[in-house]
Amino acid sequence: MSIGDVTRSATSGGKPILIVRAAALTVVKGNDVGKGARTTSPSFVIGSGPNADLQVSDHAVSREHVILSLEPSGIRLRDRSKNGTKIGGVRVVEAVITADTVLTLGGTSIALQLEAEKLVLPLSEQSTFGDAFGSAPVMRHLFSVLEEAARSDISVLLEGESGVGKDVLARAIHQTSLRRDGPFVVVDCGTMPPNLIESELFGHVRGAFTGATEDRRGLFEEADGGTLFLDEIGELPLDMQPKLLRALETKEVRPVGGKKTKKADVRVVSATNKKLAEGAKRGSFREDLYYRLAVARVTVPSLRDRPDDVLPLATRFLRTTTGDDAAQIPADLAAMLAEYSWPGNVRELRNVIERHVALGDTAIALLVDEKKVRAASERDDLSAHPYHEARRLVLERFEREYIPGVLARTNGVVARAAEHAQIARPSFYRLLERLRIADEQAELKAGGDKDT
Incomplete structure (x- = not known):
C-alpha cells in the first residue's frame, strides 16, 4: 500500500500524521533569481550539471550538488558537493527537513517550501504486528504507522518505558520490510563497555589494541543487507555519536586500527526509554544524530x-x-x-x-x-530511574492521591473540586480523564455542576 492509498482510506478512528506531498524550490539569491521548480518525485537533484532537476549557474555549485528525497515525515537532504550545503549558516551533510527553509549552495540561496498536510492514518485492521499484540486503538494506530514505515528504508526511533516491547516491535519492522531475508543484528548500547563500543560496532584489525589477536568484523558488517537494531541508543557515549552518524551517512565503516573503509548497507531501528529530543536540546545527545535516527519517531504506550x-x-x-x-x-x-x-x-x-x-x-x-x-517502598525506588522519569512518577503519584481526595472533599462535584484546587475546570476534567478516576468516585454529578 502506498502513502496515497493510506490517505484515500483515512478514517476518523486514526490519528494525524505529517505527509509531505511535494516541495517547491525558488532561487532567491544568485545568478538565477526567480528560477524555480516543483517536485513530487522521490528524488530531486539540484546542481550545475545538465541532468540536474534544478540547474543553477554558479561556479561554486557541483554538477550534482544536493539530492532531495521525499519521505513520509519530511524531505531528506543529502549533500554530494565539494563546497557544501548550508541551512541557517550551518553546513549539513544529511538532514531531514520538516519545515520551510533556505538552502545555501555556493553563492546561491534557494527557498524550499514544503507542500505538506496533516493526514489521518487509519487504525490497523490487525491486532498483531509480528509478535507484538494490542487490540487497543492506541496500539492499532501504532501498528498502522509501523506497517507503513516498514515498507520503506527510513530510520525508525521507538520511544517508551522499559518493558513495553520496543525490541519486539523492532524485530517486527525487520520481518515485514524488504530486508526480511537479511540479518537482524541487535546492539545493546547500554551494556557495551565504553572502551569497546567502537570495536564492537565497526570491528578491528589484528594488533589494533591489546587483546586484538585477529581481525574481527563489527556489528555493522554483520548487519549488511539487513537491519541494525540500536537498543538503548540514549546510552551511547557522546564521543561515539559522531562516529555512528558518519557510518550511517556514508554507509561505510572503518575498523579500529584499519586504513580502509568497508561497505555496510544497513537499515537502522533504534529504541530508548529517554526523551532524545530533550537530550538533543540540552546537548547530551547530538542533534544531527537524533534527526538521522528519528526520521519516523513513535512512542510505544505503557x-x-x-x-x-x-x-x-x-x-x-x-x-x-x-x-x-x-x-x-x-x-x-x-x-x-x-x-x-x-x-x-x-x-x-x-x-x-x-x-x-x-x-x-x-x-x-x-x-x-x-x-x-x-x-x-515507592519513594526508595525513585533513584532507580533517570531524573525526568523519576519526576514524572512522583507527579503521577501526587495526582493520583490528591485528585480523589479533593473530589471526596467536595462530594464528587467537579466544579467545586476544580475551584478548591484552583484549577480551570477544563484542565480538571483532563486530569480526571488522564488519571482514569473511576466514574463511581467522580460521578461528575451532572446536577452538582449546575448548582454552581
Missing part, C-alpha cells in the same frame, strides 16, 4: 495506558508457555492482573505468567506481596 490488553496478553503468554492453546487465566489471578498498575509493563506481565505456570497459586501470593512492597 501497559497501564491500555488496560484492556492485559488479560488477552496474559492469555497469550500462558498458552505460549504451556503449549496449551486452550489454556485460560484463573479468575482470581485475572482479578489481580486487572488491578495491578504494571510498572514493568509487558515484560513484567510475561514474568508473572511464567511464574504462575511454575509456581501455581504461589504466584498470586507473590504478586500480592509485590504490590505491598512496591507501595511501601
Whole structure:
C-alpha cells in the first residue's frame, strides 16, 4: 500500500500524521533569481550539471550538488558537493527537513517550501504486528504507522518505558520490510563497555589494541543487507555519536586500527526509554544524530495506558508457555492482573505468567506481596530511574492521591473540586480523564455542576 492509498482510506478512528506531498524550490539569491521548480518525485537533484532537476549557474555549485528525497515525515537532504550545503549558516551533510527553509549552495540561496498536510492514518485492521499484540486503538494506530514505515528504508526511533516491547516491535519492522531475508543484528548500547563500543560496532584489525589477536568484523558488517537494531541508543557515549552518524551517512565503516573503509548497507531501528529530543536540546545527545535516527519517531504506550490488553496478553503468554492453546487465566489471578498498575509493563506481565505456570497459586501470593512492597517502598525506588522519569512518577503519584481526595472533599462535584484546587475546570476534567478516576468516585454529578 502506498502513502496515497493510506490517505484515500483515512478514517476518523486514526490519528494525524505529517505527509509531505511535494516541495517547491525558488532561487532567491544568485545568478538565477526567480528560477524555480516543483517536485513530487522521490528524488530531486539540484546542481550545475545538465541532468540536474534544478540547474543553477554558479561556479561554486557541483554538477550534482544536493539530492532531495521525499519521505513520509519530511524531505531528506543529502549533500554530494565539494563546497557544501548550508541551512541557517550551518553546513549539513544529511538532514531531514520538516519545515520551510533556505538552502545555501555556493553563492546561491534557494527557498524550499514544503507542500505538506496533516493526514489521518487509519487504525490497523490487525491486532498483531509480528509478535507484538494490542487490540487497543492506541496500539492499532501504532501498528498502522509501523506497517507503513516498514515498507520503506527510513530510520525508525521507538520511544517508551522499559518493558513495553520496543525490541519486539523492532524485530517486527525487520520481518515485514524488504530486508526480511537479511540479518537482524541487535546492539545493546547500554551494556557495551565504553572502551569497546567502537570495536564492537565497526570491528578491528589484528594488533589494533591489546587483546586484538585477529581481525574481527563489527556489528555493522554483520548487519549488511539487513537491519541494525540500536537498543538503548540514549546510552551511547557522546564521543561515539559522531562516529555512528558518519557510518550511517556514508554507509561505510572503518575498523579500529584499519586504513580502509568497508561497505555496510544497513537499515537502522533504534529504541530508548529517554526523551532524545530533550537530550538533543540540552546537548547530551547530538542533534544531527537524533534527526538521522528519528526520521519516523513513535512512542510505544505503557501497559497501564491500555488496560484492556492485559488479560488477552496474559492469555497469550500462558498458552505460549504451556503449549496449551486452550489454556485460560484463573479468575482470581485475572482479578489481580486487572488491578495491578504494571510498572514493568509487558515484560513484567510475561514474568508473572511464567511464574504462575511454575509456581501455581504461589504466584498470586507473590504478586500480592509485590504490590505491598512496591507501595511501601515507592519513594526508595525513585533513584532507580533517570531524573525526568523519576519526576514524572512522583507527579503521577501526587495526582493520583490528591485528585480523589479533593473530589471526596467536595462530594464528587467537579466544579467545586476544580475551584478548591484552583484549577480551570477544563484542565480538571483532563486530569480526571488522564488519571482514569473511576466514574463511581467522580460521578461528575451532572446536577452538582449546575448548582454552581
